[in-house]
Amino acid sequence: DADVTQTPRNRITKTGKRIMLECSQTKGHDRMYWYRQDPGLGLQLIYYSFDVKDINKGEISDGYSVSRQAQAKFSLSLESAIPNQTALYFCATSDGLETQYFGPGTRLLVL
Amino acid sequence: KNQVEQSPQSLIILEGKNCTLQCNYTVSPFSNLRWYKQDTGRGPVSLTIMTFSENTKSNGRYTATLDADTKQSSLHITASQLSDSASYICVVSRYYGGATNKLIFGTGTLLAVQP
Numbered sequence: 387d388a389d390v391t392q393t394p395r396n397r398i399t400k401t402g403k404r405i406m407l408e409c410s411q412t413k414g415h416d417r418m419y420w421y422r423q424d425p426g427l428g429l430q431l432i433y434y435s436f437d438v439k440d441i442n443k444g445e446i447s448d449g450y451s452v453s454r455q456a457q458a459k460f461s462l463s464l465e466s467a468i469p470n471q472t473a474l475y476f477c478a479t480s481d482g483l484e485t486q487y488f489g490p491g492t493r494l495l496v497l
Numbered sequence: 498k499n500q501v502e503q504s505p506q507s508l509i510i511l512e513g514k515n516c517t518l519q520c521n522y523t524v525s526p527f528s529n530l531r532w533y534k535q536d537t538g539r540g541p542v543s544l545t546i547m548t549f550s551e552n553t554k555s556n557g558r559y560t561a562t563l564d565a566d567t568k569q570s571s572l573h574i575t576a577s578q579l580s581d582s583a584s585y586i587c588v589v590s591r592y593y594g595g596a597t598n599k600l601i602f603g604t605g606t607l608l609a610v611q612p
Contacts, residue, residue, distance in 0.1 A: 491540055
């Protein structure tokens with residue numbers, strides 16, 4: 387089984403809808419991250435969490451929120467999706483030594 | 498401004514040939530540099546990591562070099578295989594005191610290995 391899983395893998399939604407992307411990990415890492423990847427751009431950090439009670443904004447947090455339900459689970463929500471949030475979203479974990487382990491990604495299309 | 502630039506943007510080579518990908522950065526203060534491989538439709542996977550004092554690191558057919566003085570790194574792939582077709586991303590960690598170092602991602606080099 388994969389160490390970092392993301393659901394759904396693909397999602398099409400309409401402008402204004404609320405959606406949630408979920409991430410689970412079995413690596414036992416405390417640190418979890420959400421990134422988005424757009425064509426021609428490097429990965430951009432949305433939110434990160436160093437433990438269950440810790441939530442931090444990344445570079446591009448506007449329009450997003452997160453929830454760290456447990457050490458193994460970190461969810462990303464788009465409260466009111468807009469077309470420029472169409473992107474590939476990655477969850478990642480790390481054990482504090484900075485190598486990050488990425489999930490397979492969620493491809494989101496906002497119409 | 499802390500940036501990571503990679504070249505070329507894309508590259509096509511024949512199977513069995515060697516290639517070298519470049520990464521230039523302006524990140525300061527520097528903590529470490531990583532190369533990741535991202536297969537199409539997958540998340541990035543770490544290939545190598547180098548700190549300031551290391552100038553070369555190998556992982557099988559992949560060899561990364563680092564020149565911290567000129568702020569340049571390269572990833573050399575030897576005897577390429579079809580499975581090397583992927584995007585290769587250079588990631589530089591900016592030092593903030595260890596616990597919250599910031600990762601700055603390059604845009605990647607898309608490599609296609611043709612038979």
